Amino acid sequence: MNSHRINPHRIALSTLLASALAIAVPQARAGSDIDCKLDYNLNGWSLVYKHTTGTGRVTCNNGQSMPVRVNAKAIGLTVGKWQIDNGKGRFTDVHTIGEVLGRYVQASANAGVVKSGEAQVLSKGTVSLALAGAGEGVNLGVDVGAFTLEPMR
Numbered sequence: 001m002n003s004h005r006i007n008p009h010r011i012a013l014s015t016l017l018a019s020a021l022a023i024a025v026p027q028a029r030a031g032s033d034i035d036c037k038l039d040y041n042l043n044g045w046s047l048v049y050k051h052t053t054g055t056g057r058v059t060c061n062n063g064q065s066m067p068v069r070v071n072a073k074a075i076g077l078t079v080g081k082w083q084i085d086n087g088k089g090r091f092t093d094v095h096t097i098g099e100v101l102g103r104y105v106q107a108s109a110n111a112g113v114v115k116s117g118e119a120q121v122l123s124k125g126t127v128s129l130a131l132a133g134a135g136e137g138v139n140l141g142v143d144v145g146a147f148t149l150e151p152m153r
Contacts, residue, residue: 036060036100038089038129038149040070045081050074050143054084055152064097067152074106074145082137084118092128099127106147111140122147 040056052072059065091100104122122129129147 032095034060034062034094034097036091036094036097038068038087038091038100038131040068040084040087040089040131040133042070042072042082042084042087042133042135044072044083046074046078046139046141046143048075048078050076050078050141050145056087056089056149058091058097058100058149060094060097062097066097066100068101069150069152070148071150072106072145072147074108074143076141076143076145078110078139078141078143080110080112080137080139080141082112082135082139084133084135087118087131087133087135089129089131092130093126100129101149101151104129104147104149107142107144109142113138 036058037060038056038058040054042052042054044050044052050073052070054070056068056070057065058068094100102124104124104127106120106122108118108120110118119132120130122131
């Protein structure tokens with residue numbers, strides 16, 4: 001009669017290897033994040049439809065940088081005209097500088113007279129972008145739309 005015995009050493013070794021692999025894979029991915037920031041200037045207007053354009057530069061802690069074009073379009077109960085100078089943004093969950101490009105979901109509520117400002121968090125898949133800026137203009141409203149970063153050509 002041929003009986004198969006379970007070897008406790010093999011089970012322990014298999015469990016140890018599987019655990020080590022499960023721990024190592026997420027750490028390798030998390031360690032590959034890079035810190036990227038956005039410096040930008042924007043001009044915009046709104047009357048139900050909100051349109052904002054501008055330029056900026058993405059700079060990452062791995063030495064890479066890229067000039068970008070900013071374009072935001074939204075719809076909502078909104079009216080105004082403004083400009084944001086020397087705005088700052090910070091990206092999260094970025095592994096290559098190219099991941100910052102694309103369309104982010106945007107929702108905002110804003111109010112300003114003479115001094116205008118913005119502070120919002122945008123998302124695109126796992127990548128997020130937190131924006132903060134101050135400027136001049138008149139704006140009032142709430143809106144939902146898209147904020148797009150494209151490489152400058």
